[in-house]
Each structure stands twice: as structure tokens, then as C-alpha cells.
Amino acid sequence: MAVPDQMSAGMGAGAPVLEIDGLTVTLDQGRGRPSVPVLENLGVSVAAGRTVALVGESGCGKSMTALAIMGLLPEGFRIAGGHIRLAGEDITHAPGRRLRRLRGNAMSMIFQEPMTALNPVYTVGDQIGEALSLHQGLGRTEARARAIEMLRAVQIPAADSRVDNYPHQMSGGMRQRVMIAMALACRPKLLIADEPTTALDVTVQAQVFDLLKRLQAENDTAIVMITHDLAAVADMADEVAVLYAGRCIERGPVATMLERPGHPYTRGLIACVPHLKLGAAAAAAPEILDDIPGLVPPLGQRAAACCFAPRCRHAELACTTRPQPPLEAVSAGSRHAVSCWRREEIGA
Numbered sequence: 001m002a003v004p005d006q007m008s009a010g011m012g013a014g015a016p017v018l019e020i021d022g023l024t025v026t027l028d029q030g031r032g033r034p035s036v037p038v039l040e041n042l043g044v045s046v047a048a049g050r051t052v053a054l055v056g057e058s059g060c061g062k063s064m065t066a067l068a069i070m071g072l073l074p075e076g077f078r079i080a081g082g083h084i085r086l087a088g089e090d091i092t093h094a095p096g097r098r099l100r101r102l103r104g105n106a107m108s109m110i111f112q113e114p115m116t117a118l119n120p121v122y123t124v125g126d127q128i129g130e131a132l133s134l135h136q137g138l139g140r141t142e143a144r145a146r147a148i149e150m151l152r153a154v155q156i157p158a159a160d161s162r163v164d165n166y167p168h169q170m171s172g173g174m175r176q177r178v179m180i181a182m183a184l185a186c187r188p189k190l191l192i193a194d195e196p197t198t199a200l201d202v203t204v205q206a207q208v209f210d211l212l213k214r215l216q217a218e219n220d221t222a223i224v225m226i227t228h229d230l231a232a233v234a235d236m237a238d239e240v241a242v243l244y245a246g247r248c249i250e251r252g253p254v255a256t257m258l259e260r261p262g263h264p265y266t267r268g269l270i271a272c273v274p275h276l277k278l279g280a281a282a283a284a285a286p287e288i289l290d291d292i293p294g295l296v297p298p299l300g301q302r303a304a305a306c307c308f309a310p311r312c313r314h315a316e317l318a319c320t321t322r323p324q325p326p327l328e329a330v331s332a333g334s335r336h337a338v339s340c341w342r343r344e345e346i347g348a
């Protein structure tokens with residue numbers, strides 16, 4: 001029972017805020033050489049107020065997915081297929097002018113390292129206020145008042161004096177909060193959080209997640225969270241999509257994915273996090289609970305067959321000779337889907 005390569009968080013909660021369907025991104029290699037796929041046939045859908053986590057090792061294509069949504073793919077990368085819709089509007093090939101209007105307004109992004117988003121030569125108040133002036137036409141006084149309000153919302157102490165700080169006058173945790181304040185100032189429908197807490201220590205991480213959840217609930221924001229941290233996924237996400245070498249190899253509701261992962265790669269990822277409890281299916285196959293040997297294949301060296309087969313201890317000859325397995329629901333009507341030829345034998 002093949003299902004379309006798409007996942008929806010919060011189905012029944014109205015039209016999705018973000019719909020990605022069959023997204024294929026390629027990298028141009030120049031000098032007449034063929035372009036190479038970076039993302040292949042990716043489908044993700046997120047409803048208002050819900051969170052989908054994109055997980056996978058470094059190089060799997062998580063950030064490229066985020067940049068494709070924001071219309072910020074680096075030079076040489078191109079959307080070669082599929083669609084991206086934001087609140088029903090097809091923005092796949094939207095002109096730069098339209099994307100600039102949407103960014104910071106209907107959709108915004110927070111980055112792993114706040115200094116990539118914050119400008120060192122402007123005060124944090126000016127930077128938060130700029131988005132409000134640009135997108136919502138607020139005057140200087142109003143924008144400053146809203147900036148202070150946003151700093152309070154992200155729990156910056158003494159917000160009315162901190163508003164005049166430059167980024168370097170703040171701690172890492174505070175800068176991350178400022179970036180969240182900036183990203184949420186215009187109440188975007190969609191927030192993309194790319195490794196939002198990786199640079200922070202564990203207690204600050206927990207505070208930032210609580211803050212994101214609270215602001216999400218207040219504004220009904222759809223969140224795409226990009227992470228390789230499954231503990232963060234357990235804390236934040238409603239649904240999970242696991243990417244491997246630019247392809248979605250498993251997806252589903254967070255509890256199912258963490259308790260009954262179906263793909264050997266997902267099981268390996270979970271096994272790398274000692275304190276995450278594994279469900280019965282994974283615990284019954286202790287031989288897989290090791291680190292995953294090998295590396296994600298580099299761009300241009302990705303097989304047309306199952307891309308995980310070279311690292312998979314369950315792989316057999318057919319896994320390397322048949323095409324990439326379809327993303328199939330584990331049972332009729334299930335939102336848990338796995339892309340593995342041996343899914344049933346190894347016990348999804």
C-alpha cells in the first residue's frame with residue numbers, strides 16, 4: 001500500500017500551512033557535467049500549531065530543505081521538481097520580490113548560530129523593529145515598543161534597557177532568544193528552526209524549547225524543526241521525517257517513530273541516544289542497537305537503489321539491485337511509512 005511521499009502533521013486541523021510535494025533539488029556541477037540530486041521527491045506537510053521534525057545525520061539534506069522553502073538556496077542549487085506551498089500559495093519559483101515580502105513576515109527562520117542572523121552593528125531593538133517597520137509599516141516609536149514587548153515575550157530580563165544592547169553584549173542563550181523574538185515579531189504562519197539549540201547548554205535548551213512551544217500555542221505557528229537530536233524531537237515534535245542522503249526513508253507520528261521505528265537507519269539513530277526508551281520491536285532486535293557504521297554517501301555517489309543498503313546489516317542482494325523502495329504505510333491507513341524492501345521481515 002504505497003502512500004504518496006508526503007506527511008501531514010495535524011491532519012483534520014485545516015489546510016496545511018506548509019505543503020511540500022515531490023520536492024527535488026539539484027546541484028549544478030558546471031562544465032557540461034550533469035547536475036546531481038541533493039533532495040529527491042520529498043514530501044512534508046505541516047498544519048497550523050503543529051511541529052514536524054526533519055532528522056538525519058549531517059549531509060542528509062535537512063538544511064537544503066529549509067533553504068528551498070525560504071527561497072534561499074545557495075548558488076548552483078536549483079529546484080528541479082515538485083512544489084512548495086505556503087498557506088495555499090505556490091512559492092516554488094516565486095520571484096525574489098515576493099519571497100522577500102514573505103520572509104520575516106509569513107515565514108521566518110531561526111538558525112543554529114544567532115550571529116549569522118543578527119547584525120553586530122545594530123542594537124537588538126533596531127533589528128527586531130526593522131522587520132516590523134518593513135512588513136507591518138510600524139513607525140519608530142511603535143516598532144520600539146513592540147520590540148520591547150517581544151523581548152519580554154522571550155523572557156529577556158530588563159527588556160526596556162536590553163533593547164538598546166548590541167548582540168555582543170548578550171550571552172549565547174540571550175542572543176538565541178533575540179533571534180526567536182525577531183523571527184516571531186511579525187507572527188509568521190511558518191517558523192523554520194534549524195538546530196535552534198545546538199549551540200546552547202542543556203538547561204538553556206530546555207528553556208528555549210518551552211518558549212518556542214508557548215509562542216507556538218499563542219500564535220498557532222506551524223514549525224519545521226531541523227535537528228539531529230532525537231531528545232529534542234521527543235520534546236518538541238508531533239511528527240518526524242527521517243532523511244537519508246536527500247530522501248525521506250521513514251516518517252510518522254513522533255511516539256510511533258520513537259517506540260516502533262521501522263527503518264534500520266532510524267533504529268540506529270535512536271540507538272545512538274542512550275536515554276531514549278526503545279519500544280518492543282527495536283528491543284527485540286538488539287543486534288541493531290549499535291552505532292551505524294559508515295558515512296552518508298556524498299553528492300553524486302548516491303545509488304538509484306536503496307541508498308542505505310551499503311551501511312545496512314539487513315541488506316541483501318535485492319536491496320542493491322532493486323530501485324529505491326517506496327515509502328509505504330506500515331498498515332492500511334497508517335501515517336507511519338517506511339522505505340525498506342525488507343520492512344516486514346525485519347519487523348516494522
Ligand SMILES: Nc1ncnc2c1ncn2[C@@H]1O[C@H](COP(=O)(O)OP(=O)(O)OP(=O)(O)O)[C@@H](O)[C@H]1O
Nearest residue numbers: 038056057058059060061062063064065074298299
Ligand atoms: N554550499 C554548498 N556547496 C556544495 N554542496 C553543499 C553545499 N552546502 C551543502 N552541500 C551538500 O548538500 C548536501 C545536503 O546538505 P545539507 O546542508 O542540507 O545537510 P544537513 O542534513 O543539513 O547537514 P547538517 O546537519 O550538517 O547541517 C550535502 O551533501 C552537503 O555536502
